[in-house]
Each structure stands twice: as C-alpha cells, then as structure tokens.
Amino acid sequence: MIVAVTDYLRQDKLPHLWCGGCSHGVVVGAVARVLAGLGIPVDKTVITTGIGCFGKADDYFATHALHGTHGRALAFASGVKAVSDDLTVLALMGDGDAATIGGNHLIHAARRNMDITAIVSNNNNYGMTGGQYSATTPSGKKTSTSRYGNPETDFDLCSLVVGAGGGFVARTTPFHVRAMEKLIAEAISYRGFSFVEVVSCCPTYYGRYNREGGAVAMVASIKERAMSKEKFNLLPLEAKPGYFPMGKLHLEEKIDFNTRYREVQQKAQDSHRES
Amino acid sequence: MVQSEVKFISGNEACAEGAFYAQARFYAGYPITPSSEIAQIASERLPTLGGCYVQMEDEIASIAAIIGASCCGVKSFTATSGPGFSLMQENLGVAIMGEVPCVIINVQRSGPSTGLATSPAQADIMQCRWGTHGDHAIIALTPSSVQECYELTIRAFNLSEKYRSPVVILSDKTVAQMREKVILFTPGEVELLERKKPTGSPGEYLSFRPDDDGIPPMASFGDPHLLRITSSTHNEQGFTDDDPSNAFTLIRRLYDKIEDNADDITQIKTYFMEDAETTFITFGITARAALNAVHKLREEGNKVGLINLLTMWPFPACKIKEAVANCRSLLVPEMNLGQLVREVERACCAKEVHSYTKSNGKNIFPGEIIQAWRDSL
Amino acid sequence: MCKKDWQVILAGEGGQGLVFIGALLGEAAIVDGKNASQSASYTIASRGGFTKADVVISDEEISFPEVTEPDVVLALSAGSLERYCDTLTPKSLLLYDSTLEGGTAGKNRIPLPFNETVRNAAAEGRKVPLNLVGLGAVLGMAKIVAWDAVRKVLENRFSSLEVVQANWDALQSGAALVKDIKIED
Structure with missing residues (x-):
C-alpha cells in the first residue's frame, strides 16, 4: 500500500487554528510527511497530547489519539507503550506541557526509556493562555506575566533530557524543515525514548512583547542563532549565549523499557514455575 | 473440576x-x-x-x-x-x-x-x-x-x-x-x-x-x-x-x-431488617462494628437492623428507602464528621436520622454504636 | 485455658514480627476449620513504635475484626506492657517479657524469659526469633489452635524443611517456658 501524506492528516480539520507565522503547523506537516515516508500505518500510530496551542496538534492527525490534561502527554503515552510494543507512540507537546507543568514526566520518561518519541515545539511562552512565561522563557524576556523581564532562568531542554538519560536527543528549527524531517524520522526509528526540540516562534505573544519584529524576522533570527554542534562547541564561552546547537546532539544505544520488561516477565515466569 | x-x-x-x-x-x-x-x-x-x-x-x-x-x-x-x-x-x-x-x-x-x-x-x-x-x-x-x-x-x-x-x-x-x-x-x-x-x-x-x-x-x-x-x-x-x-x-x-x-x-447488604425499628446504615470497617453491635443488641431483644452499603456512588437511595420503609429511625455511624449521614437524610427525609461520627484515626468500636443508639432513644 | 472464641493481642514494636505471628495464628485457625481475622495497628516507623496484631478466632462468622475484650495479650515491649498491664480485666491473660520494666506479676500477669531464651539460643549458635518464642508461649497457655494446624501453616509458607523446623523449634521453646504454669479458668 502506497501511503500519502494526506492519509495522515484530517483534511476536513484544515486550515489549522494557529496564528499566522506560528511554527506549530510546520511541525505537524513534518511529522505527517515522516510518518508517510516511514510507511507507518495510521492505525498503528498513537499521538498523545496535553494542553496548549501545540496540544491541539492531535486534531489534525488521522491516527489514534489521546488528548488529555496539561503536561501529561508523556504519562498517557507511557501506559500506551507499556502494553503495545507494536504501536508507534508520539507525544506532541509545547514548552509549557513538556517542560513546565510536565517537567517531572519528561525527566522520568527519559529515564524510564520507553520507545516513545517526544516532539516539543518550544515557542518560549504559553500561547493559548495569552503569552505568559514558561520554563523556557529566557531570563529577562518580557511576557504577559513578566512585563519587567523574566526573573527566572530557562531550561535548556536538550541538556535536561540528556541529563535525565534520554538516548536520542535532537534540536531543530522551523527554518530547517528537511533537517527537521530527517531528525524526526531518526527519532521515531530509534528504539527507546527519543526527544526532538523544535525551536519555534510565537509572533503573536512572545514576539510582540519582546519586539522581535514578526514571524519572518523571528524565523530569520532563529536561523542565525542555530549552528551545528561542532561549530557551537568551538565558540568561546562568552560568545555562546545567543546561539544554540542543532542537529543530533546525543545518541546512545540503550535497552528500552519494553525489552527489559520482557526479561522481567521471563524471570517472573521462570520463578513462578519453580514455586 | x-x-x-x-x-x-x-x-x-x-x-x-x-x-x-x-x-x-x-x-x-x-x-x-x-x-x-x-x-x-x-x-x-x-x-x-x-x-x-x-x-x-x-x-x-x-x-x-x-x-x-x-x-x-x-x-x-x-x-x-x-x-x-x-x-x-x-x-x-x-x-x-x-x-x-x-x-x-x-x-x-x-x-x-x-x-x-x-x-x-x-x-x-x-x-x-x-x-x-x-x-x-x-x-x-x-x-x-x-x-x-x-x-x-x-x-x-x-x-x-x-x-x-x-x-x-x-x-x-x-x-x-x-x-x-x-x-x-x-x-x-x-x-x-x-x-x-x-x-x-x-x-x-x-x-x-x-x-x-x-x-x-x-x-x-x-x-x-x-x-x-x-x-x-x-x-x-x-x-x-x-x-x-x-x-x-x-x-x-x-x-x-x-x-x-x-x-x-448499586448493592446493599441487609441484616435483621424484617422487624427492625432502628436501622444502622454504614459501610466499610464501620459496617463490621455495626454488625457486631446489632448482634449484641438483638441478644438483649432490641429490634435493630443493619444496611451495609457495598456501593457508595451512585448512592443506593432507592434500595435504602425500600429497605427502611418500616423503620422508625436510622443511625449512621461513620469515620468522618458526617459525610454519609447527609446522603441518608436526603434519601430518607421522612425518617428520624441520627448521626455518630468519629474522626481521630481510630475505628468506631461496637460499644460506641450501642451507646449512640441508646443516646438516640 | 480452653474456649470456643478467642480474642488475642500480640503487642510490641515495629520490626518484632508481630503481624507475622498474628497472620500465622489466624491462618492456623482457618486450617483448624474456624473463622479468623487478623488486623494490625502500627506507626510509620518500620523499626520501633507501638505495633500490635489483633487476632479474633471463632466458630461463628466474625463481625468485628478488632479485639474488644482480649483473652490473651502478649507484650514484647515496655510500651505495650504499659498500655495493657493496668487496663486488662482479671479474666485476661497477660504474658510479657521478664526483662521489661513496669510489669506487676500476678495470677494472670506472667513475666516470661522470652529475650533470655533468644540470647541463650544465640550463645549456642541457634537463631531463635523472639516473636515465635512469644507465640509459642501463648499457644502453650491457651488452646487456641491445634499444634498440627500451626505446623501445617509453616509447611505451607516455607518450602525449606529446615526453615519450617527452625520456626517450629522456636515455637516449642516458647511453649516450654509455660509448661508448668497452670491457670484456673
């Protein structure tokens, strides 16, 4: 069966609800093309989401879906994956979902290492509730709840996930769409917890509050700030702020949870037979 | 087999x-x-x-x-x-x-x-x-x-x-x-x-x-x-x-x-309801204390009965109402400050309803229910 | 002592294995064809803190699983002895460790060398658990369940015959402490 990208998208739900210039639609398109490219059947794909602008992403996919509470997409996904090794499980989250209210689930999902792909479209603020600051809003930046500048420090999500034990960690941008597709395809194919951060933009709130000059200027700025890991590492320390490494940042072979649990089942069944 | x-x-x-x-x-x-x-x-x-x-x-x-x-x-x-x-x-x-x-x-x-x-x-x-x-x-x-x-x-x-x-x-x-x-x-x-x-x-x-x-x-x-x-x-x-x-x-x-x-x-379990004048309505561990109390009071010739709720929600209002149709009064012992008794009052508003509550981390003992029953007379 | 229905309290502190011997006693009653319930009260400390196991045994259905009028109380800690020594009715039998302070020996209040038994066995290189010595004394004084039933429960619980025997010996060493003590009913 030849699969087309349109098989994965609910055409009747388009156009999507996101603002002009928002990056989320770019990510949805990339995910759909990757699923089609990998030939993963729609009925063997589960998308879990939480709350927030990107939490609406499941609406556009003609796959199985579980749209739940804020921050819990990975917790729902963990239950799905634990009992369904044959399904491709994607958790699509914004920065509020993945890193702020759901930060605890993120680090534990990375540590637990189930074969789930987490894709975070990180636009540095809560779009759906009116542009408040999140755990990825850079220090000093203005949002609707940090009008005098954000007093907190932001997470580097990729470093966080590497630190928590994630075996596949990548970062990309809505400008580098082909690279994004390649990384998402690799992430889905990776056996274990995989994490892709998309450095996105929210022209409506974050961009406006910080006078970043609209979607085109914001994407251009993201493009300028992005560089390969190798190039980034060569920058002197004082030059690093303002830039970020992209591409595959961390790859490590690890035995995923379900494989390990099959060993648990084997041991349990052996010891059960003995007794 | x-x-x-x-x-x-x-x-x-x-x-x-x-x-x-x-x-x-x-x-x-x-x-x-x-x-x-x-x-x-x-x-x-x-x-x-x-x-x-x-x-x-x-x-x-x-x-x-x-x-x-x-x-x-x-x-x-x-x-x-x-x-x-x-x-x-x-x-x-x-x-x-x-x-x-x-x-x-x-x-x-x-x-x-x-x-x-x-x-x-x-x-x-x-x-x-x-x-x-x-x-x-x-x-x-x-x-x-x-x-x-x-x-x-x-x-x-x-x-x-x-x-x-x-x-x-x-x-x-x-x-x-x-x-x-x-x-x-x-x-x-x-x-x-x-x-x-x-x-x-x-x-x-x-x-x-x-x-x-x-x-x-x-x-x-x-x-x-x-x-x-x-x-x-x-x-x-x-x-x-x-x-x-x-x-x-x-x-x-x-x-x-x-x-x-x-x-x-919903499910309820009833005990000694045929001629009960007072019915204890409760659940969980307190139903066990109440059953013990009912046994003791029955030995003394008192017409008391018990409804043990096996379902709390949806509240078994119809089943309770039917079971207590001929009772004069109800006593609701529970290990909180009175959550169940309100539901019983709503379900059986025509009845005299008494409450016995306890909220100190200890179980209600049969003797306490017997005393509460005597106090309610 | 010989009765049909029994209410037993096995009291001490966390880590002494009181719930274990309570469950053992209750299960033996089931094997004996009776009804039994065993409930427990304990604190958040895994070691130390007042702990007790209540065991109710009857030929009838057991309505309330906690002890309301104890027939036998075993006290293995100062705290549990303090709690029960003055509150028991004359009908209740109290067995407590003789090294505990605060006990007043009397007709139905009997200090027994539980800890000494454990220490003496240790000196001979045998590991005898205090809880089983205590339960052995309880079973020696009060015919709550048949010894055969207790043996059967141990055999059900432990696959190793060696472990069964060690537990059995510990129970017997407890029973030996009371073999010459007679209580008039």
Whole structure:
C-alpha cells in the first residue's frame, strides 16, 4: 500500500487554528510527511497530547489519539507503550506541557526509556493562555506575566533530557524543515525514548512583547542563532549565549523499557514455575 | 473440576487477586501507605501473567498511564491513598470525560492532607464523588471484608467495562490490611464483562457515538477503527465542540449513563431488617462494628437492623428507602464528621436520622454504636 | 485455658514480627476449620513504635475484626506492657517479657524469659526469633489452635524443611517456658 501524506492528516480539520507565522503547523506537516515516508500505518500510530496551542496538534492527525490534561502527554503515552510494543507512540507537546507543568514526566520518561518519541515545539511562552512565561522563557524576556523581564532562568531542554538519560536527543528549527524531517524520522526509528526540540516562534505573544519584529524576522533570527554542534562547541564561552546547537546532539544505544520488561516477565515466569 | 481456593489474606491482597481474576493486566502506581501491598503484589504477579507493572513518578502519571493502557484494550488499575487520590482527581476527570474504563483503589487513611498515614478513616466519600471538577457521575464500591475486597474488585472491572467508566474502590486502612478467610473463584465461576467493541466499518466509527444504552462502543489503539480519546468537551467524533447543545447532551449522557443505571450498579447488604425499628446504615470497617453491635443488641431483644452499603456512588437511595420503609429511625455511624449521614437524610427525609461520627484515626468500636443508639432513644 | 472464641493481642514494636505471628495464628485457625481475622495497628516507623496484631478466632462468622475484650495479650515491649498491664480485666491473660520494666506479676500477669531464651539460643549458635518464642508461649497457655494446624501453616509458607523446623523449634521453646504454669479458668 502506497501511503500519502494526506492519509495522515484530517483534511476536513484544515486550515489549522494557529496564528499566522506560528511554527506549530510546520511541525505537524513534518511529522505527517515522516510518518508517510516511514510507511507507518495510521492505525498503528498513537499521538498523545496535553494542553496548549501545540496540544491541539492531535486534531489534525488521522491516527489514534489521546488528548488529555496539561503536561501529561508523556504519562498517557507511557501506559500506551507499556502494553503495545507494536504501536508507534508520539507525544506532541509545547514548552509549557513538556517542560513546565510536565517537567517531572519528561525527566522520568527519559529515564524510564520507553520507545516513545517526544516532539516539543518550544515557542518560549504559553500561547493559548495569552503569552505568559514558561520554563523556557529566557531570563529577562518580557511576557504577559513578566512585563519587567523574566526573573527566572530557562531550561535548556536538550541538556535536561540528556541529563535525565534520554538516548536520542535532537534540536531543530522551523527554518530547517528537511533537517527537521530527517531528525524526526531518526527519532521515531530509534528504539527507546527519543526527544526532538523544535525551536519555534510565537509572533503573536512572545514576539510582540519582546519586539522581535514578526514571524519572518523571528524565523530569520532563529536561523542565525542555530549552528551545528561542532561549530557551537568551538565558540568561546562568552560568545555562546545567543546561539544554540542543532542537529543530533546525543545518541546512545540503550535497552528500552519494553525489552527489559520482557526479561522481567521471563524471570517472573521462570520463578513462578519453580514455586 | 477445579476446587475453589481458600486463603487467609489481607484486603489489599484480595483486591489484587480480584483484579487478576478480572483479567487486569496493567498496573501503574506510586507507593503509598496503606495501599502499597497492592503495588507489590502487582509487580510480582503481573509479569507472570504476561502483564506489566510500571512504577510512575507520581499519582498523576499513574492514573494517566492506566488510561493510556486501557485505551489499548488492556484492563488496567492503580491503587493509592488520600494524598495520592487527591493528585489523581485531575486525570480521574480524563477517564470520566474520555469514557476510559479503569479501576482506582483508594485505601482511605486519616486526613486531611498527609494526616495519619497508618490510621484508618472513611472521609473520602465526598472527594470520591466530587473531587474532580465539573458535573459528572462516578461509580464507587465499598468493601467491608476481605471477601468483599475480592468480589467487589472483580465487580469494579465489570462495571467499568460495561459503563465505559472509571470505578473507584473505596477501601479503608483496616479492611485493606486485615487478614481474613477468602474463597477465590475458579476460572469461569464469575462472568467477566468486556467493553463493547465497534461492529460497523472503520470508516463509520465514531469514538463517542453512543448506542441506545448511552454507552459508545470503544475501539482500541491499534485497531482499524481509529480511537480518538479527548478530555475536552467533544462531539461524537471526539473533537472539541463548544456548541451549548452538544455540551449539554454530552454532560447529561455522562451523568445519566451512571445515575439512570443505579439499580443495576448499586448493592446493599441487609441484616435483621424484617422487624427492625432502628436501622444502622454504614459501610466499610464501620459496617463490621455495626454488625457486631446489632448482634449484641438483638441478644438483649432490641429490634435493630443493619444496611451495609457495598456501593457508595451512585448512592443506593432507592434500595435504602425500600429497605427502611418500616423503620422508625436510622443511625449512621461513620469515620468522618458526617459525610454519609447527609446522603441518608436526603434519601430518607421522612425518617428520624441520627448521626455518630468519629474522626481521630481510630475505628468506631461496637460499644460506641450501642451507646449512640441508646443516646438516640 | 480452653474456649470456643478467642480474642488475642500480640503487642510490641515495629520490626518484632508481630503481624507475622498474628497472620500465622489466624491462618492456623482457618486450617483448624474456624473463622479468623487478623488486623494490625502500627506507626510509620518500620523499626520501633507501638505495633500490635489483633487476632479474633471463632466458630461463628466474625463481625468485628478488632479485639474488644482480649483473652490473651502478649507484650514484647515496655510500651505495650504499659498500655495493657493496668487496663486488662482479671479474666485476661497477660504474658510479657521478664526483662521489661513496669510489669506487676500476678495470677494472670506472667513475666516470661522470652529475650533470655533468644540470647541463650544465640550463645549456642541457634537463631531463635523472639516473636515465635512469644507465640509459642501463648499457644502453650491457651488452646487456641491445634499444634498440627500451626505446623501445617509453616509447611505451607516455607518450602525449606529446615526453615519450617527452625520456626517450629522456636515455637516449642516458647511453649516450654509455660509448661508448668497452670491457670484456673
């Protein structure tokens, strides 16, 4: 069966609800093309989401879906994956979902290492509730709840996930769409917890509050700030702020949870037979 | 023929046995006293049954994970106590709104908050009913013995599958950790219910289109029928829909599919009701103290009876009303400051209703109920 | 002592294995064809803190699983001795460890060398658990369940015959402490 990208998208739900210039639609398109490219059947794909602008992403996919509470997409996904090794499980989250209210689930999902792909479209603020600051809003930046500048420090999500034990960690941008597709395809194919951060933009709130000059200027700025890991590492320390490494940042072979649990089942069944 | 197995086990163990009998094959949880034995047994036994145990990072994630697993068609459960049950309220709402069958065992301990971890209480009645926000209905079963822990857990899974709804077992520390004789069923002895699956073509399937009974068939993730579960107010397709008539139809249906079937869902056990002038109405461990009190008072020739509620929600109002039709007065002993008595008053407003409450981490003893009865005369 | 229905309290502190011997006693009653319930009260401390196991045994259905009028109390800690020594009715039998302070010996209040038994055995290189010595004394004084039933429960619980025998010996060493003590009913 030849699969087309349109098989994965609910055409009747388009156009999507996101603002002009928002990056989320770019990510949805990339995910759909990757699923089609990998030939993963729609009925063997589960998308879990939480709350927030990107939490609406499941609406556009003609796959199985579980749209739940804020921050819990990975917790729902963990239950799905634990009992369904044959399904491709994607958790699509914004920065509020993945890193702020759901930060605890993120680090534990990375540590637990189930074969789930987490894709975070990180636009540095809560779009759906009116542009408040999140755990990825850079220090000093203005949002609707940090009008005098954000007093907190932001997470580097990729470093966080590497630190928590994630075996596949990548970062990309809505400008580098082909690279994004390649990384998402690799992430889905990776056996274990995989994490892709998309450095996105929210022209409506974050961009406006910080006078970043609209979607085109914001994407251009993201493009300028992005560089390969190798190039980034060569920058002197004082030059690093303002830039970020992209591409595959961390790859490590690890035995995923379900494989390990099959060993648990084997041991349990052996010891059960003995007794 | 396979013989029924007689065991001397705790209420928590019996809940786990009931879950395994009901074919539950997934448990996600976070340890908490006095429910942890259920997690321990699940972690030991599920892998022998081809099932899976996952220890989650908190109770929010635990109930989320069992919802996810249940969407794959695997019967799933978790167990917790007060502080954990508080965290679960969020995603209990998801299970209600998304109509995802699952079983949550809440072993009540003394609260509020972290309270007394190792002391019993029966003070989560209203949290269980209304703890998650918004209009909704819930099914909650209340065992008072180890045998009932076993049987009601099986029943919880059956009701959960039948009504596409989460079901709470409201156990308590004493019932959960006491050991008693229990007779385990042989395979096939008790009918096990499964959720309705879609029968039409995949293209026609809508995740939330109810049959005439108000309950939508449920596909599983991985089926050709695509399942879209959502916790937001949705239409039959499972997409957010803010049309007021759609919202009302949904909320009404979620409520009615439980409340309209109260007769099927609810169970009460009655003792000495034929000539009872006063009836004790209670549940859980307090029903055991009340039964002891009834025996003692009957020995003295007093006409007292007992209703032991095996279902707390939906409240078995009709069954109680019918049972107490000829009684003069009712006495409601409970280990909280008066949660059950209000429901009894609502159900039996024409009766003289007395309350005996205790909220100090100790069980109500039979002698206290006898004294409360004397005081009520 | 010989009765039909029994209410037994096994009290001490966390870590002494009181719930274990309570469950053992209850299960033996089931094996004996009776009804039994065993409930427990404990604190958040896994070691230390007041702990007790209540065991109710009857030929009838047991309505309330907690002890309301104890027939026998075993006290293995100062805290539990203090709790029960003055509150018991004359009908209740109290067995307590003789090294505990605060006990007043009397007709139905009997200090017994539980800890000494454990220490003496240890000196001979045998590991004898205090809880089983205590339960052995209880069973020696009060005919709650048949010894055969107790033996059967041990055999059900432990696959190793060696472990069964060690537990059995510990029970017997407890029973030996009371073999010459007679209580008039």
